[in-house]
Amino acid sequence: MSINQSGWRPQMTAGDGKPAAPTATGNKALMLEEALIFEIGDTQTTGVDFTGIDAAAPASRLGGLARKAAIGLPGLAEPEAVRHYTRLSRQNYAIDLGLFPLGSCTMKHNPRLNEKMARLPGFADVHPLQPVDTVQGALEVIHQLAHWLVTLTGMTSVAMSPKAGAHGELCGILAIKAALEARGEGHRKIVLVPESAHGTNPATAAFAGFAVEDIPATADGRVDTAALIARLGPDVAGVMITNPNTCGLFERDLKTISDAVHDAGGYVYCDGANFNAIVGRVRPGDLGVDAMHINLHKTFSTPHGGGGPGSGPVVFSEALTPFAPLPFVEKQGEQFVLIEEENAGEHHAGSFGRMVAFHGQMGMFTRALTYILSHGADGLRQVAEDAVLNANYVLRSLEGTLDAPFAKAGPCMHEAIFSDANLAEGFSTLDVAKGLIDEGFHPMTVYFPLVVHGAMLVEPTETESKAALDQFVGALRSVAERAKAGDASLKTAPHFAPRARLDETQAARKPVLVWKDAPLAQAAE
Amino acid sequence: MSRYFTEDHEWVDVDGDTGTVGISDYAQGQLGDIVFVDVPEAGKQLGKGDEAAVVESVKAASDVYAPVSGTVTEGNAALADDPSLVNSDPEAEGWFFKITLSDPAELETLMDEAAYADFVAKL
Numbered sequence: 150m151s152i153n154q155s156g157w158r159p160q161m162t163a164g165d166g167k168p169a170a171p172t173a174t175g176n177k178a179l180m181l182e183e184a185l186i187f188e189i190g191d192t193q194t195t196g197v198d199f200t201g202i203d204a205a206a207p208a209s210r211l212g213g214l215a216r217k218a219a220i221g222l223p224g225l226a227e228p229e230a231v232r233h234y235t236r237l238s239r240q241n242y243a244i245d246l247g248l249f250p251l252g253s254c255t256m257k258h259n260p261r262l263n264e265k266m267a268r269l270p271g272f273a274d275v276h277p278l279q280p281v282d283t284v285q286g287a288l289e290v291i292h293q294l295a296h297w298l299v300t301l302t303g304m305t306s307v308a309m310s311p312k313a314g315a316h317g318e319l320c321g322i323l324a325i326k327a328a329l330e331a332r333g334e335g336h337r338k339i340v341l342v343p344e345s346a347h348g349t350n351p352a353t354a355a356f357a358g359f360a361v362e363d364i365p366a367t368a369d370g371r372v373d374t375a376a377l378i379a380r381l382g383p384d385v386a387g388v389m390i391t392n393p394n395t396c397g398l399f400e401r402d403l404k405t406i407s408d409a410v411h412d413a414g415g416y417v418y419c420d421g422a423n424f425n426a427i428v429g430r431v432r433p434g435d436l437g438v439d440a441m442h443i444n445l446h447k448t449f450s451t452p453h454g455g456g457g458p459g460s461g462p463v464v465f466s467e468a469l470t471p472f473a474p475l476p477f478v479e480k481q482g483e484q485f486v487l488i489e490e491e492n493a494g495e496h497h498a499g500s501f502g503r504m505v506a507f508h509g510q511m512g513m514f515t516r517a518l519t520y521i522l523s524h525g526a527d528g529l530r531q532v533a534e535d536a537v538l539n540a541n542y543v544l545r546s547l548e549g550t551l552d553a554p555f556a557k558a559g560p561c562m563h564e565a566i567f568s569d570a571n572l573a574e575g576f577s578t579l580d581v582a583k584g585l586i587d588e589g590f591h592p593m594t595v596y597f598p599l600v601v602h603g604a605m606l607v608e609p610t611e612t613e614s615k616a617a618l619d620q621f622v623g624a625l626r627s628v629a630e631r632a633k634a635g636d637a638s639l640k641t642a643p644h645f646a647p648r649a650r651l652d653e654t655q656a657a658r659k660p661v662l663v664w665k666d667a668p669l670a671q672a673a674e
Numbered sequence: 675m676s677r678y679f680t681e682d683h684e685w686v687d688v689d690g691d692t693g694t695v696g697i698s699d700y701a702q703g704q705l706g707d708i709v710f711v712d713v714p715e716a717g718k719q720l721g722k723g724d725e726a727a728v729v730e731s732v733k734a735a736s737d738v739y740a741p742v743s744g745t746v747t748e749g750n751a752a753l754a755d756d757p758s759l760v761n762s763d764p765e766a767e768g769w770f771f772k773i774t775l776s777d778p779a780e781l782e783t784l785m786d787e788a789a790y791a792d793f794v795a796k797l
Binding site for chain 2: 596599653654657658
């Protein structure tokens with residue numbers, strides 16, 4: 150026989166082997182302490198060999214604008230660059246590592262099938278200026294996705310080009326503005342926004358030239374319908390309302406509100422960020438909505454940040470459809486055609502213009518359509534049901550530990566909200582969030598929405614199993630109990646993260662934005 | 675000189691037709707550490723309830739509303755260098771701006787110190 154001569158036998162006994170000091174490198178086993186790229190790179194190193202390029206390059210046309218001195222950016226060989234960013238990424242938290250309970254953000258799993266489809270060369274490698282007869286498949290994807298979005302929302306048309314939720318909001322509000330101007334009512338300058346709105350809503354209205362007025366919330370966390378209707382009048386352009394709202398509650402009066410807004414000559418914008426809670430169950434078009442953006446990265450599982458811009462298509466009612474932006478895809482006979490300025494024709498003459506130079510985010514379209522087709526209509530309905538079920542499981546599991554201001558009024562939708570009401574004196578929502586980091590979870594959304602004091606907004610999404618929810622609930626309950634008992638160690642948490650609690654005040658008041666090497670930095674002080 | 679408060683936690687000290695505006699001690703406590711303050715420039719016309727200034731804490735940015743209508747005569751330049759004055763001395767050194775009142779009758783809609791104390795106690 151051949152003998153392995155290592156002769157190793159396990160020899161540990163209890164209590165042995167505790168290190169007397171930290172490691173020489175600062176590393177903790179496989180968790181590496183990573184320096185800044187300025188500290189590990191130097192200006193002499195580069196990952197690419199440009200030798201000979203200078204001689205072959207054409208004369209510079211920059212004239213007096215050419216850079217005169219070296220800029221001193223650090224260089225690394227390729228393997229060192231790869232390792233640097235991989236090490237940093239290991240100190241981060243991601244949806245592929247664990248439950249990501251950020252309320253209002255919908256951090257759901259990104260199915261790998263989406264990625265496989267998005268990488269097909271016919272979708273991934275097309276150019277927006279290619280002749281349309283060479284990209285018929287890509288246009289069919291856009292057309293099919295548009296059909297699903299219009300059908301699921303019960304609306305008339307959809308603008309696919311907006312690049313994100315807030316961009317979609319702007320698209321919707323610009324369509325409302327165009328519609329008002331078309332009928333000679335451009336003097337309507339007021340947009341009503343509930344207190345619990347996403348911050349982007351009032352920002353969008355203001356950016357489009359409207360003045361924003363707040364509508365208060367009721368004690369049960371919904372829009373004060375009476376106050377909203379009382380404010381309607383000839384100066385009101387419309388309302389921006391989120392349904393389900395940011396308290397995780399369904400706005401039951403939306404149809405009543407829409408009818409009143411329409412009677413008063415205004416339009417209804419719905420922030421569709423929370424469409425994932427009602428997809429397949431409720432069609433916003435039936436509730437009188439005139440425009441709504443859909444965050445493909447929330448409801449339809451495309452990544453948050455997906456190798457480029459996101460995607461926030463906007464669906465329109467019949468009233469706003471004539472004002473929708475170009476371009477869009479139409480099927481004419483067996484051909485898919487891009488409708489742009491030169492072929493828009495008279496029936497699109499009211500379009501307010503374009504949101505972007507080209508046609509939208511192909512990678513996101515492919516992923517979203519893959520998600521839709523792999524679930525089907527019945528599967529999408531179950532997505533909404535499971536998202537709501539999971540949020541209610543979290544709500545009921547924790548309502549005995551944390552104050553849940555709206556829990557008594559009934560079930561929540563896709564997210565559960567808690568307040569800081571029963572934490573010990575001197576303990577805050579921030580302490581709970583930091584404690585949760587030590588337990589291995591990304592914190593929930595904190596201090597939003599503003600209508601709940603010290604809000605903790607948890608959105609588990611439909612992609613978490615009961616076992617995963619139980620682990621999270623157990624961790625949050627444990628941290629919350631410490632905050633209720635006044636455990637002082639929580640005030641300095643996290644203790645086990647790569648960095649302990651940072652001085653956020655100092656970082657904001659005296660930010661250090663320019664790196665200097667250590668001797669220079671000391672000399673500067 | 676007398677001091678008035680709004681339900682949005684601004685205070686205004688009135689001396690003749692000149693008002694000095696800031697945010698209350700209660701407000702700074704709720705906001706937490708203030709890290710940035712944007713005050714209006716002299717000459718800006720404000721209506722009662724208009725957005726007059728922005729105050730940023732570690733947590734969030736908040737609007738400060740004009741408690742009265744008028745014309746801004748001075749913003750507190752010291753807040754640019756040291757926004758923490760709003761935390762340490764909100765109702766004196768941490769003032770935001772001075773304003774010439776255009777309609778002193780608006781003061782009747784505001785709260786005095788005792789009424790504001792009652793208002794805050796109920797929050």
